[in-house]
Amino acid sequence: MDHGKGSPQGPVIYSAVHTDKDMTGIKEKTWEPWAEALRKMAMHPEQHIDTLLQVTQEAVVLHDKFPKGRKHLLVVSRQEGLDCVKDLNRSHIQLLKNLQALGEEWVQNLLNEDQSLVFRLGYHSEPSMRQLHLHVISQDFDSPSLKNKKHWNSFTTSFFRDSKATIEELETTGRVQLYGDEHSIQNLELRCHRCQSTQGNIARLKQHIRMCKAPFPSDLVHKGYLYTWK
DNA sequence: GTTCTAGAAC
DNA sequence: GTTCTAGAAC
Numbered sequence: 001m002d003h004g005k006g007s008p009q010g011p012v013i014y015s016a017v018h019t020d021k022d023m024t025g026i027k028e029k030t031w032e033p034w035a036e037a038l039r040k041m042a043m044h045p046e047q048h049i050d051t052l053l054q055v056t057q058e059a060v061v062l063h064d065k066f067p068k069g070r071k072h073l074l075v076v077s078r079q080e081g082l083d084c085v086k087d088l089n090r091s092h093i094q095l096l097k098n099l100q101a102l103g104e105e106w107v108q109n110l111l112n113e114d115q116s117l118v119f120r121l122g123y124h125s126e127p128s129m130r131q132l133h134l135h136v137i138s139q140d141f142d143s144p145s146l147k148n149k150k151h152w153n154s155f156t157t158s159f160f161r162d163s164k165a166t167i168e169e170l171e172t173t174g175r176v177q178l179y180g181d182e183h184s185i186q187n188l189e190l191r192c193h194r195c196q197s198t199q200g201n202i203a204r205l206k207q208h209i210r211m212c213k214a215p216f217p218s219d220l221v222h223k224g225y226l227y228t229w230k
Numbered sequence: 231g232t233t234c235t236a237g238a239a240c
Numbered sequence: 241g242t243t244c245t246a247g248a249a250c
Contacts, residue, residue, distance in 0.1 A: 148245080201244065
């Protein structure tokens, strides 16, 4: 008795045809699907009412899905085609001032709830997700979602561009200088944002920052980059 | 961006 | 042995 033809069990061939080039052969930045989440919310806020804290003409406000501090909000610009600080010029100064003002309102709300918090407002030099977004993040960095060097250094090195400094830089030079990329900040040491001591790994760093009571760097205080309860 | 995990580092 | 890092994900 014959066995019928079994179904072919050959190896599955995937044709992973991905190209970074358009028909002119010029390389374009390609955004992965996961990087579109913020843009979708900014462009169609009515479809995300449940996750948005606030919707204005210019921005949407939401909780960061993976907060790196006790409080971590995003103020996302709704301007089409504006993805990162590299795209900014003088025409965006008023927008940035409005995003900052919105962020500051939320800082005030959050400080009213917990007067022990300290906040910093700023942008990542090279964001992972599309659509310009301002981070509003408490400086305890007390969060299970803070897990690796990239997380830490993206908020505590010059890779983090303070909102006020970004606006001032646009006003004086018309551009925003970037400091490092997502790859380079992984090779930086882990330094406490308060006492500046270096820690061997993320586990030790997190242990350390739970205890460290050193004052914040005075230049951050004097420049008004830190927001505290008054 | 996160999750998963192999293998390096301890 | 456990902890930690870093690269792939179809």
